[in-house]
Amino acid sequence: MNIYEKFKNEISIDNIYKDMSFLVDNVGERLSGTGEMEKATKYICDRLIENTGVGRIDHFPMYMSYPGEASLELIAPCKERIAARPVCHIDSTPESGLEGEVVYLGSGGYEDYAGIDAKDKIILTDMSWSPARPEKARIACEMGAKALIIMNWGASDSDLIQMGAVKTQWGNPTPYNEKEIIHLTVISISRKDGEWLEKMCSETKVVVNIKAAATREWITASQPVGRVKSNADNDEYVLVGSHVDAWGKSAICNASGDALNLELARVCNKYKAELQRDVEFVFWDGHEIAEGGGSTWYADNYWADMSNNCVAYINIDNLAIEGTTVPGVEGQPELKEMLTAAIEKIFGTKGVWHQAYKGGGDSSFFGVGVPYNSFATEYTDEKLIELNHAFYSPWLHTPDDTIDKIDKALMKKHAQYVTYILDQLANSKIIPYNLKDLGDDIKKQWMWVTDKAGRAKNLLSALDEIVEEYRTKMSELENMKSKDIDPALLNKLSLLCERETAMFRCWSGKYGQDGCGSLQTEKAIPALDYALEKYNDAEVYSHEYYLWETQVLRIRNMVFDELNTSINFINLMVG
Ligand SMILES: [Zn+2]
Structure with missing residues (x-):
């Protein structure tokens, strides 16, 4: 029996319902910094320790509003x-x-x-x-x-x-x-x-x-976290997160996610001797009102570990909403092949793919370069029109988000999907990124952005060659998977290249955090797109024109550095 089959057989829907019921019925609304949040995070940390033997609560300052x-x-x-x-x-x-x-x-x-x-x-x-x-x-x-x-x-x-x-x-x-x-x-x-x-x-x-x-005020956040350690001789880990803070009783958003997260921790711990990588389970504070407050703090505080070792982030939220039927997954291009194949395997249908942008999930790791994914079933287009586009249900962030809004049979399928993804990420010898897809995405972004270069055409054309070289190198690296290459070396290279993707995922650069749902982050190479627009709008040879010309050059160089660094890593390690 492979590890996924063992995981799948071990997952208990009763455990999930037990933990979900506690959070919904015994705690209720869980706003950051309140007694209810303290009660919820204490319960989660106790259950985490019960399930895995490890767990702690991180406390830190967070900018909140009531x-x-x-x-x-x-x-x-x-x-x-x-x-x-x-x-x-x-x-x-x-x-x-x-x-x-x-x-x-x-x-x-x-x-x-x-x-x-x-x-x-x-x-x-x-x-x-x-x-x-x-x-x-x-x-x-x-x-x-x-x-x-x-x-x-x-x-x-x-x-x-x-x-x-x-x-x-x-x-x-x-x-x-x-x-x-x-x-x-x-x-x-x-x-x-x-x-x-x-x-x-x-x-x-x-x-x-x-x-x-x-109000606007600083509070102390409470964020449970625990790591199940593998026996493998690497420090790599997969991060699995679900937010605890919630509006209303919140079964959908997100007691169900926390309950599944706890159950995954138990299952992983049971089979930890077989894991190829560690798995870190974290229960975010400050997702709602502090807009990613807990996950941003996690990235800032554990930057070195994330940068060196984190393979991917699995976001768990909005599970098994009653009436949803279309499996949809959001992620970054290098994970698309694996994430969509998983939909076919678990749901027997193609499902829907969404490229991840800075939005509703705890997508705080685009800068550090850790790929994101989040799965949910969605309404059909007809149903969405009937519900006036209530994407995550008409009950979201209201007192009506209660346990009866979770479809139990669907919950089992969701649990299987997340378990499958976790197994792929934690146990595949070679990290299941498709590096050719990463190279193609970056080339595509370059084509889109240079298409609107306007008067900056000549400033940008200097990079055409290196973008093509990057795409070729990524494709070659992908092909090496089928050849005799040390998996540990390939994994290290993949992680190093992932860390050099911020310009293609963020507007605010590697160490910044784009705003929630910022439309600009949906553009190809967002910072360059913005600068190009300003540069082309400015009156020729005006003060603004020269300011934005300088900015275009600097962003172009940041893009160059990311591509060049990845190419240099590959050349140094595999030629
Ligand atoms: Zn939520």
Whole structure:
């Protein structure tokens, strides 16, 4: 029997339900820094120790926000009070509130503002997957809006109000990126009230008064972690993470994920003598309101270990939502082959592939260069339209995210999928990256970005040759898997090359953290894309033109260095 079969047979759905029930029913809402969070993390750490013999809770400072109260009063065309909750990491209003005209702008992306003067208006938007909530707020702020109202997704008659935060800056701020935190008042309302307001806006001038309060403060985070050690003679490890902090009782987001994470730890520990690599199990704090606060701290604090040894990060969240049927996986191109083959193996269907960008998951490791993946089943397109694009269910971040929203049979399949991926990453002799796919992705990004080079064409063409050389080298390295190469050497080379990919994954560079759902990070070589746009927009030979020309050159050189370093590693080690 192979290790996956042993893992699969050992996974207990009863254990998963036991731990999930404790978090949902005995603890309930788990906001960072509260007594409930302390109770949840103590329980998880105790269970981790019970399951593996090891476990501790890391404590560290984290920048947090707590919701106060909010109100929304309709002033014109009629007087009405609408139920509202504050979003976190916002500017609280003065006692008298903020008054203004409401303009409905769809999803609240840049294209929705075309031809609209949003200055001093109160913008009403739909909750939608893109732009993400913090990005909607950032754009509203950039457009000069006075405040933002986000109506929930879900069925048109739903009274549920979704909680959330809009800290566009990811993890704890630094003196340099604190300024990225936007200053805007944002509130949430239900779908039912939102559609009513939207309809009124299409017919007449709508004026409202908004009051909202939320704090901004430093707290002490609590993050359980434990490592199951293999007997292998390397220090490599796979990181498996699930967030503990949660809005509402949160079975979907994310007591189910924590329960599966605990069970995986137990199973791994049972078969640790057979593992090829260690597995580190971590239970994130600060995922929700601190926007990746715990995972960012983990990357900053354990940088050297991650950089030297971490093979991949498996994110566990939003498992087995009742009514979802389409298996979908999000990841980086070098993992695509393995992740999609796993869908075929476990679900007997092709499934859907999404390239990972800085978004909803704890994707804090793009800079250090550790590949990310996250799996969930999704609604069909028809169902999504019916639910007004409630991608992670209409119950997300509401009191209705309870255990009955988890499909037990589907939960078993999810557990099998994550177990299979973990086995592939922890036990394959050669790390299952497809390096040809990595080289092809980087070449593709280069083609896309140089396509819009405009007046920077000549500045960038100097790199055409090295991009092609990189692609060829990656393809050669991939072919070496079938030849007589020392797996340990190939793994080391693969990890070294992974660490040289930040320019292709991040806008803020290797040591920065892009904002949650930042649209710019979806562009090819995001920093270069941005600089090219500014350079081409500037008046020729103006001050701005010369500033951006310098910036284009510097980013070009950062891209060169990453490619060149990888090529040099390969040449030194295998010629
Ligand atoms: Zn979640």
